[in-house]
Amino acid sequence: METKRRFVVMAVFIHDTNIISPLGFSADDNFQKILSGTSAIEKVFINDKIGSVYAGKINDELFNNHFQSINADFKGSRIEKLLIAALSPIVEKNPIKHDSVLILSTTKGNIAALANNDLNGAFIDQLAKNINNYFGLKTEPIVVSNACTSGVVAISLAKRFIEMEQFTNTYVVAVDELTPFVVSGFQSFQAMSNEPCKPYDADRTGVNLGEATVAVFVSNENRTESIQILGDANINDANHISGPSRTGEGLFLSIEKALNEAQIASNQIDYISAHGTATLFNDEMEAVAFNRLNLQNVPTNSLKGYFGHTLGASGLLETVITIESLKNNVLIPSFGYQQQGTTQQISIITKKEQKALKTALKTASGFGGSNSAMILVKNSVDVRN
Known part of the structure; x- marks a missing residue:
């Protein structure tokens, strides 16, 4: 294992979180639905040309x-x-400062703006500016669009900015909608499943898409209920434009x-x-x-079996659910999984289980060879060697 270590200026924490998804309009609503075994995946009509697909809307x-x-x-x-719905309660609890920054x-x-010939409205930077102006932030917003790793990369970026003392806090928000454009794109890859997805299962046949908006507040403030971002990394292996x-x-x-x-060490991950994705x-x-x-x-x-693949929102969405798992000391089953479907064995969770948890590893991978990893730890827990 590599021995060089990047000097960390200060500890960085994730505080308040929020989720808007088909399962609910708060982080707790979503977590409770997952604990009850509820999935958002169902038949969704997209348009006359595409018809209906299994998705979370x-x-x-x-x-x-x-x-x-x-x-x-x-x-x-x-x-x-x-x-706005995702970020409003976060801003209410954590008022904007002169050096706060928004990361989208x-x-x-x-x-979807292209359907109305609104070319300017379709630019991602314009969307970020509109949200920035709505909440009255004084700094320029930052956009992260790095395929399906975007949500984890955005948190990593927030952490780096705070470590470098460029900003004292950040509002990280992630979103992607279920649109005909996105659905047709994944259909062209022949990656869509014609049934609810089954990640890691022997009978998995592809991905279901979904939509969500997620927001978190990240800062150097050490609060009792916060989760520390202990380590992170983002690597592009340049393997293939779409294949892992x-x-x-x-x-x-x-x-x-x-x-x-x-x-x-790896044996310290709980x-x-x-x-x-179930591909x-x-x-x-x-x-x-x-x-x-x-x-x-x-x-x-x-x-993914609960929400579908929410693309640029998935990394942040799944990070928030991971945080809830850590705080509540509960392992969540991988929805749709029945039997091992990978050539190398991994320990897929099949039932809800109470377990003392200190650390968690969140991973994400995406088109273009992008890969991300982030290690989260409960505040005040000393796990370092």
């Missing part, structure tokens, strides 16, 4: 009623409303470097929240990488 009527209590007069786009994670942003490395090299290096920064090649690649790092016996799950 936010109920517009329920969401619009929810948004009325936030700002009944706002006339912006649906995606702007989703972002998304793969497609307001791509067969050796898991990029993910392997990401996890190795994150462990190195955290100054802990739980892995993995990417688990044949992704799940196999992850199993290879985990085995290379002797993580094959660590309880592991994918949350």
Whole structure:
């Protein structure tokens, strides 16, 4: 294992969190639905050309009623409303400072604007500026669009900025919508499943898409209930424009470097929240990488069976659920999994279980060879070697 260690200026923590998804309109709502074994995946009609697909979609009527209590007069786009709904309670609890910064994670942003010939509205930077202006931040917003690792990369970026004392705190928000553009793109890859997805299962046939908006507050303030970001790394293995490395090299290096920064060994990881898209090649690649790092016996799950793949929101969404698992000392089963479907054994969680948890590893992988890993630890827990 690599021995060089990057000098960490200060500890960085994740504080308040929020989720807007088909399962609910708060982090706790979503977590409770997951604990009850509820999945958002169902048949969703996209349009006349595409028809219906299995996916996770936010109920517009329920969401619009929810948004009325936030700002009944706002006339912006649906995606702007989703972002405002996710971020509003975070800002209310953590008032904006002169050097606060907004980091937006998304793969497609307001791509739906193209259907109305709103070319300017479709630019991701414009979406970030609109949200920035709504909340009155004084700094320029930052956009992270790095395929399906975007959510984890955004948290890593927030951590680095705070370590370098460039900002004292950040609002990290992630979003992607379920649109015909996105669905048709994944259909062209022949990566969509015609049934609810089954990450890591022997009978898995592909991904279900989903949509969500997630927001977290990250700062150097040490609070009792906070979760510390102990280590992180982002590696691009440049393997293929869409296919993952067969050796898991990029993910392997990401996890190795994150462990190195955290100054802990792989046997000190209590739980892995993995990417688990339910495609044949992704799940196999992850199993290879985990085995290379002797993580094959660590309880592991994918949350895609609950939400679908929410793309640029997935990394942040799954990080928030991981945080809830740590705080509540509970392992969540990997929804849809029945039998081992990767050539190398990994310990997929099959039932809800109470277990003392200190640390968790969150991983993500995406198109273009992108891979990310982040190690989370409960505050005031000393796990370093």
